Amino acid sequence: QKEVEQNSGPLSVPEGAIASLNCTYSDRGSQSFFWYRQYSGKSPELIMSIYSNGDKEDGRFTAQLNKASQYVSLLIRDSQPSDSATYLCAVNPVGGSGTYKYIFGTGTRLKVLA
Amino acid sequence: DADVTQTPRNRITKTGKRIMLECSQTKGHDRMYWYRQDPGLGLRLIYYSFDVKDINKGEISDGYSVSRQAQAKFSLSLESAIPNQTALYFCATSSGNQPQHFGDGTRLSIL
Numbered sequence: 001q002k003e004v005e006q007n008s009g010p011l012s013v014p015e016g017a018i019a020s021l022n023c024t025y026s027d028r029g030s031q032s033f034f035w036y037r038q039y040s041g042k043s044p045e046l047i048m049s050i051y052s053n054g055d056k057e058d059g060r061f062t063a064q065l066n067k068a069s070q071y072v073s074l075l076i077r078d079s080q081p082s083d084s085a086t087y088l089c090a091v092n093p094v095g096g097s098g099t100y101k102y103i104f105g106t107g108t109r110l111k112v113l114a
Numbered sequence: 115d116a117d118v119t120q121t122p123r124n125r126i127t128k129t130g131k132r133i134m135l136e137c138s139q140t141k142g143h144d145r146m147y148w149y150r151q152d153p154g155l156g157l158r159l160i161y162y163s164f165d166v167k168d169i170n171k172g173e174i175s176d177g178y179s180v181s182r183q184a185q186a187k188f189s190l191s192l193e194s195a196i197p198n199q200t201a202l203y204f205c206a207t208s209s210g211n212q213p214q215h216f217g218d219g220t221r222l223s224i225l
Contacts, residue, residue, distance in 0.1 A: 034213045043204055043216040044157075051211075088157070092211055102147075102214055106156035 003027065004091050006105035014113050019076040021108050023089030026070070032092035033065055033072045037085045038107065044088055048074065079112045086110070117141045120205050120217035127195055128225050135190045135220050137205030143215075145208045146188040148172075148180060150201040151219075157204070163188055195224045 005024045013019045021035075032051055036044035048063040050056045050072065056063045062075040072091075076083055086107040093101050118139045127133055137146065148160040149172075159172030161180040169180055177199060179191045192199055200223050206214040 032211045032213075041202070041219075041221070043219045046213050046215065049213050090214070102208070104157045106154070 003093075003103045004089055004105040006087075006089050006108045008106060009109040010111045011108055012111045012113055013079050015079060015081060017079050019079045019083065019110055019112070021074040021076075021087050021089075021110065022071060023073065023091075023105055024071045025089075025091045025103070027091070027093040027103075028067075028070060030067075030070075030091045030093045033063070034090040034092075034102075035061075035063060035072075035074045036088040036090060037083075038088055039085045047087075076110075079110075081112045081114050084110055084112045118205060118207055118215055118217035120203075120220050122220060123218065124221045126223045126225065129196055131195050131224075133192045133195050133222070135203055135205075135222070137188045137190070137217055139186050139205075139207045139217075141207050141209075141215060142185075143207035143209040144185065146182065147206040147208070147214065148178075148188070148190045149204045149206065150174070150199075151204060152201050160190065197224050200224045 035048045050063040089105040147162040205217040208214040
């Protein structure tokens with residue numbers, strides 16, 4: 001089992017719809033969770049950080065964390081063609097200053113159709 | 115100005131050449147990382163450093179070396195480049211359990 005798993009996609013949604021991206025992780029002790037957006041050939045750009053169970057909203061983006069089920073998701077409301085990119089899930093297995101590890105999934109490619 | 119700056123942005127070189135990729139940051143973060151990204155393989159950690167005197171191997175360090183010249187500078191060297199080191203290279207920084215911040219990347223091609 002991979003440490004952080006994402007469906008590679010592509011996930012295609014029509015413009016204006018909600019895009020739902022999912023990520024599961026294997027380390028039950030994980031404390032910090034991040035979503036990055038990466039356009040082709042560009043660097044990963046942080047979209048959301050989430051540290052506790054529940055939902056966290058920022059504009060059109062909502063991150064959802066369920067530690068009991070070991071998954072984290074990203075919802076994009078009112079999807080726009082400019083949201084078309086690869087979305088990377090990253091997990092920091094142990095919180096605090098004692099760890100280096102940020103485990104990245106291989107990403108889900110999202111296509112928003114105009 | 116970018117908080118994490120990588121130079122060069124693009125480099126084409128020949129097999130056997132020594133190459134250095136440089137990273138500098140103005141974020142004041144103590145931790146710095148080097149990753150490579152290949153299509154379909156995601157980000158793979160090469161080396162990381164928690165401070166100037168701390169250097170650690172990541173999952174794919176063979177064929178690479180690093181130097182942390184100052185808290186703000188972390189360079190990656192390929193001593194004798196080979197074609198399968200052709201990839202997109204990213205430097206990242208972080209502090210504590212906060213998210214990593216990435217530079218714009220270096221596209222490296224080895225012929």
